[in-house]
Amino acid sequence: MEEIDPLDAQLAQRLKALRAERGWSLDDLAQRSGVSRATLSRLEKAEVSPTANVLGRLCGAYGMPMSRLMRMVEDAFTPLVRPENQPVWTDASLGFERRSVSPPAASLSGEAVECRLKPGARIDYQLPPRPGLEHHLIMIAGGLALTIEGRTYDIGPGDCLRYKISGPSSFRASDTDGAHYLLFIV
Numbered sequence: 791m792e793e794i795d796p797l798d799a800q801l802a803q804r805l806k807a808l809r810a811e812r813g814w815s816l817d818d819l820a821q822r823s824g825v826s827r828a829t830l831s832r833l834e835k836a837e838v839s840p841t842a843n844v845l846g847r848l849c850g851a852y853g854m855p856m857s858r859l860m861r862m863v864e865d866a867f868t869p870l871v872r873p874e875n876q877p878v879w880t881d882a883s884l885g886f887e888r889r890s891v892s893p894p895a896a897s898l899s900g901e902a903v904e905c906r907l908k909p910g911a912r913i914d915y916q917l918p919p920r921p922g923l924e925h926h927l928i929m930i931a932g933g934l935a936l937t938i939e940g941r942t943y944d945i946g947p948g949d950c951l952r953y954k955i956s957g958p959s960s961f962r963a964s965d966t967d968g969a970h971y972l973l974f975i976v
């Protein structure tokens with residue numbers, strides 16, 4: 791029997807609790823998120839690891855940023871977060887790695903994440919977790935074509951893109967260099 795990843799187990803418990811808090815059935819959540827009932831059931835049992843796209847859809851249904859969900863499954867707030875204590879979440883199927891450099895906390899309004907996408911990787915989000923969510927994206931290395939509500943920005947090293955998001959978005963990494971960037975969420 792394969793061992794369950796501790797983060798996947800914590801995510802499964804939190805996802806199930808979020809659904810229960812709202813009084814939603816699996817069918818209700820499937821309709822709101824666009825994720826199949828079968829996948830939701832398997833996620834809540836920690837039988838599968840969620841992908842970035844699935845987590846994005848679920849966070850949209852729950853009205854929260856992905857980083858807020860990730861923070862809900864982590865330990866209590868500490869002011870100093872050393873690199874070894876910065877949670878890393880990976881979606882190997884997409885080639886996406888997300889490090890929560892400055893995890894969200896109830897008493898703070900912003901957070902910072904460091905993201906890496908392998909060459910050619912693409913992540914699409916149908917809706918933001920919360921309309922009007924403010925992002926500041928700083929490109930460290932590689933390239934990124936970021937489409938926000940139909941408008942595409944080509945971002946290179948050193949560039950900063952600031953935006954508020956209310957509709958669909960798509961992150962596509964350079965085919966040759968991938969993408970390495972910091973994302974500040976307010």
